[in-house]
Amino acid sequence: MTASATSTADTAADNPPDLLCQTAAMAWIGFAPGIDYKVLRTSAETGVWTVIFRCGKGSSFPPHFHHGAGEYLMLKGLMDYRAGQARAGDYGYEPLGVYHERTEFLEDSELLFTNHGPVAFTNPDGSIAMLLDWKFFADKAAGQQAAQAA
Numbered sequence: 001m002t003a004s005a006t007s008t009a010d011t012a013a014d015n016p017p018d019l020l021c022q023t024a025a026m027a028w029i030g031f032a033p034g035i036d037y038k039v040l041r042t043s044a045e046t047g048v049w050t051v052i053f054r055c056g057k058g059s060s061f062p063p064h065f066h067h068g069a070g071e072y073l074m075l076k077g078l079m080d081y082r083a084g085q086a087r088a089g090d091y092g093y094e095p096l097g098v099y100h101e102r103t104e105f106l107e108d109s110e111l112l113f114t115n116h117g118p119v120a121f122t123n124p125d126g127s128i129a130m131l132l133d134w135k136f137f138a139d140k141a142a143g144q145q146a147a148q149a150a
Contacts, residue, residue: 023052027148029140034059034105039141040112042134049134050114055079055105061121062129063101068117070094077109086111 021040028036034056041050047068055077071093072086079086081103086092094100096117118133 027144028054029144032059032061035061037137039137039144042138042141044134044138047117047134048114049132049137050112051137053109053111053113055109055111057105057108059105061100061103063099064103064119064121066094066096066098066100066115066117066119068115068119069096070113070115070119072111072113075110075112077105077111078107079109079111080104080106 019041021038023038023040026038028038031037031053036054037051038054039049039051041048043049052075057077071091074086074088074090074092076088081100083092083094085106115132118131120128121130121132123129
């Protein structure tokens with residue numbers, strides 16, 4: 001049988017499912033004062049996680065290290081950090097090992113963020129205060145789904 005003659009039934013069994021997140025129907029999960037998120041995807045195999053962050057004007061992320069490269073697309077608002085000011089439509093890449101002393105939101109903002117490994121929020125002495133990784137977000141998403149089903 002040629003590839004063009006393969007039946008739909010044959011390919012359906014070998015075809016992995018797509019992922020579609022209808023984000024408008026998803027509830028926001030609280031993260032920190034003024035910051036919420038929606039989990040779009042996590043991967044135990046690669047450590048990658050993708051979220052949408054919603055950050056209120058005046059909110060900020062504490063100092064942190066990227067133990068995996070990250071990338072973002074500003075969907076709306078204005079974010080200020082070491083690379084400059086990112087506005088709606090701007091894309092940014094944050095390399096493995098980068099340290100951010102501050103990330104501030106000067107307007108109500110939303111950004112699509114994918115990280116290829118953990119992000120470690122730090123205490124003033126440099127120790128890790130909180131680790132964001134695929135499991136953190138997978139567990140939070142599972143908890144939210146269980147609460148909605150109850």
